[in-house]
Amino acid sequence: MSRAYSGIRESRPYTYNDLGGHSLPIAEDYTKKCLKNADRSFTQGLQCQQINSITALISLESSVFIVHSPQGCAGCVSMAADGYRVGQAHRGVRLVKSPRVIVTNLDQNDIILGGEKKLREAISLAVERYAPKLVFVFTSCASGIIGDDVDAITRDLQKDHGALLVPIHCDGFKSKICASGFDAAFIAIQKYILPREKQPKQKGLVNLFAPTSISYKDQLEIERMLGLLGVEVNYIPFYSSLEKIRRIPSAEASTSICKVFADEFMKDLEEDYGIPFAHTVMPIGVRNTDKWFLGIAKILGKEKEAREYVQKEHDRVLPQLADIKKRLQGKRVFICGGTGRSFAAAALIDDFGMKLVGLETPTYDLDAQIDIEYLNGIHRDYVVDVANMQPFEQVNLVNRLKPDVFIGVPAWSARFGIPTTHVLDPKRATMGYDGILYLGNKIANQVENPGFNKKLSAYARLPYRQSWYESDAFKFIKTCEE
Numbered sequence: 001m002s003r004a005y006s007g008i009r010e011s012r013p014y015t016y017n018d019l020g021g022h023s024l025p026i027a028e029d030y031t032k033k034c035l036k037n038a039d040r041s042f043t044q045g046l047q048c049q050q051i052n053s054i055t056a057l058i059s060l061e062s063s064v065f066i067v068h069s070p071q072g073c074a075g076c077v078s079m080a081a082d083g084y085r086v087g088q089a090h091r092g093v094r095l096v097k098s099p100r101v102i103v104t105n106l107d108q109n110d111i112i113l114g115g116e117k118k119l120r121e122a123i124s125l126a127v128e129r130y131a132p133k134l135v136f137v138f139t140s141c142a143s144g145i146i147g148d149d150v151d152a153i154t155r156d157l158q159k160d161h162g163a164l165l166v167p168i169h170c171d172g173f174k175s176k177i178c179a180s181g182f183d184a185a186f187i188a189i190q191k192y193i194l195p196r197e198k199q200p201k202q203k204g205l206v207n208l209f210a211p212t213s214i215s216y217k218d219q220l221e222i223e224r225m226l227g228l229l230g231v232e233v234n235y236i237p238f239y240s241s242l243e244k245i246r247r248i249p250s251a252e253a254s255t256s257i258c259k260v261f262a263d264e265f266m267k268d269l270e271e272d273y274g275i276p277f278a279h280t281v282m283p284i285g286v287r288n289t290d291k292w293f294l295g296i297a298k299i300l301g302k303e304k305e306a307r308e309y310v311q312k313e314h315d316r317v318l319p320q321l322a323d324i325k326k327r328l329q330g331k332r333v334f335i336c337g338g339t340g341r342s343f344a345a346a347a348l349i350d351d352f353g354m355k356l357v358g359l360e361t362p363t364y365d366l367d368a369q370i371d372i373e374y375l376n377g378i379h380r381d382y383v384v385d386v387a388n389m390q391p392f393e394q395v396n397l398v399n400r401l402k403p404d405v406f407i408g409v410p411a412w413s414a415r416f417g418i419p420t421t422h423v424l425d426p427k428r429a430t431m432g433y434d435g436i437l438y439l440g441n442k443i444a445n446q447v448e449n450p451g452f453n454k455k456l457s458a459y460a461r462l463p464y465r466q467s468w469y470e471s472d473a474f475k476f477i478k479t480c481e482e
């Protein structure tokens with residue numbers, strides 16, 4: 001391993017987690033390297049990086065996932081487990097399985113006396129009960145604070161077990177950026193599973209990195225598109241296996257479905273195994289689908305074929321957007337989402353003639369800057385809230401900006417009675433050229449049918465005082481100089 005990336009996204013230069021303002025001055029300050037580091041003097045709960053590590057790997061075949069933590073840390077796993085079960089059903093699996101997740105349930109005694117005994121027992125029982133090929137052990141704030149030596153335990157037990165034991169260091173307190181959890185998972189794959197030596201290359205094999213939230217429809221579409229370039233897709237780590245992971249170094253090229261997924265890992269693969277990669281955007285919307293497809297085609301030397309295909313798809317799909325545009329033209333949109341999808345959605349709405357008024361995203365870095373510069377050319381000045389969760393800021397902004405539609409997790413904004421929808425759909429087609437038509441119709445249908453949210457607003461109240469709505473949404477974001 002040549003490059004030493006810590007797996008903590010904050011360690012990358014010019015990365016910001018706490019930021020609020022308008023897109024034009026933010027982009028300008030970033031260019032001049034004048035954006036100041038800041039922190040929130042008040043914050044609500046953040047999404048933890050541990051769940052991203054677990055979610056990234058949860059659909060791997062023949063695997064057990066041991067979460068070395070108090071029970072509550074694994075609470076969010078139910079959502080990932082549901083996605084995995086539905087994903088199997090969509091992929092034609094008749095006997096749908098639940099993921100094998102075990103929590104060591106660290107309690108007060110373990111915090112004082114150490115939890116290593118529980119972890120040893122959990123690993124041995126998991127191997128005995130499920131006979132897996134892979135056992136992942138996820139660390140937590142608690143195991144990190146008490147200093148349980150998870151690496152030493154897995155190393156020690158590895159002698160006695162056939163299953164490969166893989167510790168993943170994803171203690172929540174290490175990073176405020178939940179995408180660091182993806183990096184922790186890939187660092188572990190690199191360290192514990194991949195061979196050290198370079199492997200003979202397999203012509204046409206391409207690593208496609210994607211999280212489990214990718215729908216089967218999207219998987220098929222991406223596979224079809226890459227097939228046009230004569231590519232065999234090696235899916236990692238979604239619905240993948242130990243054998244497929246071991247093929248990673250033989251690939252001719254790599255790409256990812258999301259801008260913040262495996263981006264650092266692909267840099268390592270290039271350095272360690274000479275695998276070039278395309279790091280572009282999420283293929284949602286016309287601009288992003290073009291950019292994503294042409295990006296990987298360029299790496300493979302197939303740009304000409306890709307351009308011909310893109311032109312054909314434009315000729316087919318763009319006329320069909322006219323009807324959707326009539327329904328959505330000029331509608332004002334607030335978008336909230338993970339880094340990859342929020343920027344993809346902001347580019348997508350331009351296909352329908354909609355206008356961005358607010359964008360909430362977890363991180364601002366060089367990749368975000370590239371997207372914001374593009375978006376500033378279309379939507380001009382809009383509000384940017386760089387926040388991992390923080391619904392109190394979101395409701396303040398939505399109340400102030402009064403968008404015609406909200407795109408993102410609707411739990412809070414729906415209570416204003418405005419139409420809400422999302423572009424993260426693990427069950428349907430959202431990517432590629434047909435995905436544009438599906439998402440356009442979905443957004444238009446929501447805009448035209450706001451009845452449910454209107455009723456909700458009459459009965460469900462948000463827990464904030466009027467004085468908060470009259471305050472500056474970013475009043476708790478303090479730069480280091482304040």
Ligand code: SF4
Nearest residue numbers: 048050073140141172
């Ligand atoms: S690892 Fe830490 S931040 Fe993550 S859920 Fe557990 S206690 Fe919370």
